[in-house]
Amino acid sequence: MNEAAEITALAKKMRRNISPSVAAPTRANGSGAKILKCLRTAPEVFNAAHSWVELSDLFPAALTGTEHPDKFIAGVCAAGS
Numbered sequence: 001m002n003e004a005a006e007i008t009a010l011a012k013k014m015r016r017n018i019s020p021s022v023a024a025p026t027r028a029n030g031s032g033a034k035i036l037k038c039l040r041t042a043p044e045v046f047n048a049a050h051s052w053v054e055l056s057d058l059f060p061a062a063l064t065g066t067e068h069p070d071k072f073i074a075g076v077c078a079a080g081s
Contacts, residue, residue: 003040004033 004027027033031054039046051069053061061072 002033003036004030007032007036 031052035046035052053069053072054074057072057074061067066072
């Protein structure tokens with residue numbers, strides 16, 4: 001089972017009463033699927049990462065002078081797709 005389908009199946013199992021907009025299947029190019037795939041295929045990269053940042057969150061952070069990933073404000077849209 002690919003990572004996106006696995007995440008979607010688990011989310012449906014855990015939360016039966018969930019909004020249809022949130023219950024949409026996780027996409028293979030979504031952050032969660034990419035991070036899980038990295039964990040499984042390159043654990044050394046996964047373990048070396050301080051955090052995971054979407055490019056769409058990196059730009060506003062850079063424009064506002066936010067340099068540390070712990071201070072980034074993550075958007076919901078890009079990471080959830």
